[in-house]
Amino acid sequence: MSGDCEAARRGLDDDLGWALGAVLRGYVRAVEQVLAQLPGGTRGLQVLTAAAGPASGNQGAVAGQLGIDRTVMTYLVDDLVTAGLVTREPDPGDRRSRVLVATTAGHRVLDERRRALADVETHILAPLGAEADQLRSLLQRLACAYRSEPLTCSGVEELAAHGHSSTT
Amino acid sequence: MSGDCEAARRGLDDDLGWALGAVLRGYVRAVEQVLAQLPGGTRGLQVLTAAAGPASGNQGAVAGQLGIDRTVMTYLVDDLVTAGLVTREPDPGDRRSRVLVATTAGHRVLDERRRALADVETHILAPLGAEADQLRSLLQRLACAYRSEPLTCSGVEELAAHGHSSTT
């Protein structure tokens, strides 16, 4: 029942924040376990994914796409290279640039972890039963809406300024 | 349209992780703006909420409820006291213990920020229109399910171990 749940919510954040946080915490914990052995964790997987793609581009381009700092990228790629999952290939057209390429082992590990993540997603959403797809769809729509309109900075900043400006 | 959205998703995490992350990122950014002036941000609000409650208990009890480390709690309360939102009252029954009490200003700020957060939630979920409540409900159910069964460590750890164990 939701009795225990009510107790957890009482006096804390508002409903949405609490639920969103709880779900994400659970998801993150599960993903961390799946990616525990992979250097760089989630970001390591992102870089590996980019390196496994057809035209990954150089290190800086990948970093830019993923929103990772260039200096952090260096350490991240270092670890992936050490693990034998990625190599830094010289770019014939620009000798400053290094192109990231996934090794055979990199491709194999990537496939494995992606399958494991898919299983985790299924597992995470299991409590919702048939309505799991509904949640996926709603979240997807919301996320896409943010992309086209980056959270309407105007609106949010207004809300942040005054306490309770325009009600609906 | 979802064209731009597709581009963002391609080659990154799986759908759920990406959508969940994007939504949470947007939410966190908005909340941070709303709580920018409040010492301690989100956790500051949690502590303030507890201090404004009827029987908040001593510092350690509040820290335990909120999952905040005792040492972090000290700094957090220090800042709230400096801001004049909370006071440390001596506990008559135990001179080691300090009871957290929200000041008049603390109550006022708390009410303001809670209203502002409610507005942000409405704003954040606006793209979903009438289906916003559906998302709230689904997330709530999921979060509550995790509370009763803390993400079935057995199941997740199995999934983490092998790459692709039991396909449904």
Added chain:
DNA sequence: TATTGTTATACTCTATAACTATA
């Protein structure tokens, strides 16, 4: 001079442990 990638430094958070005053 600008850019790619690396390295070095500093700052923020958090975690651990030591300390005090009470019990």
Added chain:
DNA sequence: TATAGTTATAGAGTATAACAATA
């Protein structure tokens, strides 16, 4: 001895800036 709260120290993570090689 154990507990409530504080303080001090160390670590991970990140950001800033300086650097070498190339354009």
